[in-house]
Amino acid sequence: MQVEQKRSWLSWWDGSLRSLLFDLAVAAAPVAGEFYAHGGRLGDTSPLAIAALITGFLALVVRRRFPFAVAVVLAAASTQMVGVIGATEVALYTVASKCGPRLTTWLAIGAHLLALVPMVWRWDGFHPGPLTTIVVTSVVVPVLIGLWVFGRRRVLVDYREKAEQVERERKLLAEQAVEAQRREIAREMHDVVAHRIGVVSRHADVLAANATDERSAELAEIIRSTSATAMSELHEMLRALRDDAEPEPASASTTGIADLVSGAVESGANVRLDMAEPAPDVPPEVGRAAYRVVQEGLTNAAKHAPNAAVQVTVRSDGDELAVTVTNRRSPRGHDVALPSSGFGLVGMRERVALTGGRLQTGRTEDGGYRVHATFPLHSDDTSSE
Numbered sequence: 001m002q003v004e005q006k007r008s009w010l011s012w013w014d015g016s017l018r019s020l021l022f023d024l025a026v027a028a029a030p031v032a033g034e035f036y037a038h039g040g041r042l043g044d045t046s047p048l049a050i051a052a053l054i055t056g057f058l059a060l061v062v063r064r065r066f067p068f069a070v071a072v073v074l075a076a077a078s079t080q081m082v083g084v085i086g087a088t089e090v091a092l093y094t095v096a097s098k099c100g101p102r103l104t105t106w107l108a109i110g111a112h113l114l115a116l117v118p119m120v121w122r123w124d125g126f127h128p129g130p131l132t133t134i135v136v137t138s139v140v141v142p143v144l145i146g147l148w149v150f151g152r153r154r155v156l157v158d159y160r161e162k163a164e165q166v167e168r169e170r171k172l173l174a175e176q177a178v179e180a181q182r183r184e185i186a187r188e189m190h191d192v193v194a195h196r197i198g199v200v201s202r203h204a205d206v207l208a209a210n211a212t213d214e215r216s217a218e219l220a221e222i223i224r225s226t227s228a229t230a231m232s233e234l235h236e237m238l239r240a241l242r243d244d245a246e247p248e249p250a251s252a253s254t255t256g257i258a259d260l261v262s263g264a265v266e267s268g269a270n271v272r273l274d275m276a277e278p279a280p281d282v283p284p285e286v287g288r289a290a291y292r293v294v295q296e297g298l299t300n301a302a303k304h305a306p307n308a309a310v311q312v313t314v315r316s317d318g319d320e321l322a323v324t325v326t327n328r329r330s331p332r333g334h335d336v337a338l339p340s341s342g343f344g345l346v347g348m349r350e351r352v353a354l355t356g357g358r359l360q361t362g363r364t365e366d367g368g369y370r371v372h373a374t375f376p377l378h379s380d381d382t383s384s385e
Contacts, residue, residue: 012065019064027060030087052080056087067095071108075115088112089142096146100154105143112139161304169346176350186241194234201227253287254279254314254321257294261312264298271298271310280316286375289351290314290323293359296348297325297371305330308368321375329367348373 013019031053056077063070074091095108113135120131204224211217254275261273282290294312301310305327313324348371352359357375364370 012062014064023061023063026086026090027057030060030085031057033085048080052077060087060090063091063094064098067091067098068104068108071095072111075108075111078112078115079118088115089138092139093142093146093149096143097149097153098146100150101147105147109139109143172347182241186238189234189241190238194231194238197227197231197234201231253284254282254290255287256291257312257314260291260294260298264302264310269298269302269310270307271312273312273314275312275314276316280314280321282316282321282375282377283355286321286355286357286377289355289357290321290373290375292351293323293348293371293373294325297327300371301325301327301369305368307331316377319377321377323373323375324370326364326370327368328364 010017010020013023056074059070059073059077071091071094074088078088092108092112096105099105116131116134201224204220204227208217208220208224211220255278257275257279258273261271264271294314297312298310301308308328308330310325310327313322313326315322348361349359352373352375355375357373360370360372362370
């Protein structure tokens with residue numbers, strides 16, 4: 001419990017006490033530099049400059065949680081912190097490394113460039129050389145370093161997730177191969193062994209009915225009884241070979257989608273459901289596949305787009321069931337990766353294809369991700385096996 005509380009109040013610093021201490025040191029560095037420049041005394045410093053120093057210190061401490069707000073605050077405070085080195089540069093680096101090449105980064109750059117206007121206005125004439133040096137060192141360099149860090153972090157995340165997806169799909173293909181082999185063995189045993197045992201049992205019945213003496217009838221009954229026991233045990237073996245996985249729960253249907261969304265909402269997810277009440281009445285295999293598509297979509301949205309709004313839509317026109325799971329871009333700035341939770345994309349396609357349906361996945365125009373599955377509701381389409 002204490003560990004969870006500690007992580008909770010450290011969430012602004014990536015759950016790490018070391019990150020908090022590092023940010024305190026970074027925030028204190030400009031203040032220490034200003035003290036050093038004034039010989040350890042701030043008596044000749046204006047109250048506005050002191051207030052700006054304090055504001056800058058507090059803002060830099062929470063720069064990881066509010067990168068854009070901190071950049072804007074530091075831009076405003078820099079007009080009173082002339083000669084203070086490090087504060088604005090750290091703020092620009094943070095917003096660039098956290099947000100990447102987006103509007104928030106460009107707005108932060110604009111705010112810092114505007115903050116340079118009062119300083120240039122106080123100059124005796126226009127000096128392009130010093131101005132260029134200031135812009136490059138205090139704006140361009142921190143932003144370029146931040147964008148490089150953002151790009152490198154995103155590439156590493158993509159590589160890691162792709163490797164995990166490949167490994168999951170490899171395991172899935174191996175499991176499918178084993179399952180296909182098990183079913184082939186079950187079919188052969190049913191077609192050959194079960195048939196032969198059945199023939200033996202029927203012959204034993206005939207022998208028992210036409211036995212000429214009591215001993216022959218008794219032996220025939222033993223053969224028949226043994227054959228029946230063997231057939232029962234064989235059926236159990238075939239059931240174990242065919243149904244190695246646990247059966248689908250009764251809730252794994254369109255009727256369980258509402259509970260699935262409710263559970264996600266109760267866990268803190270921002271999910272909305274658009275589905276008629278009562279839930280559409282569909283064939284069991286279609287209901288299970290639709291349920292799993294929604295489950296996989298919610299799982300991937302929670303993993304790759306945390307805190308993003310998710311819309312689940314389930315509609316039926318009598319001939320076709322359409323299931324759509326759409327999530328927006330994560331407000332934390334993480335790219336939405338391809339769905340990779342559970343069976344992954346391959347498993348999702350397998351489930352939909354088994355019902356004769358179609359699956360479409362891809363990014364949306366706003367940077368989110370969309371999973372759209374359609375299922376035919378005619379019995380002749382859904383019983384292709």
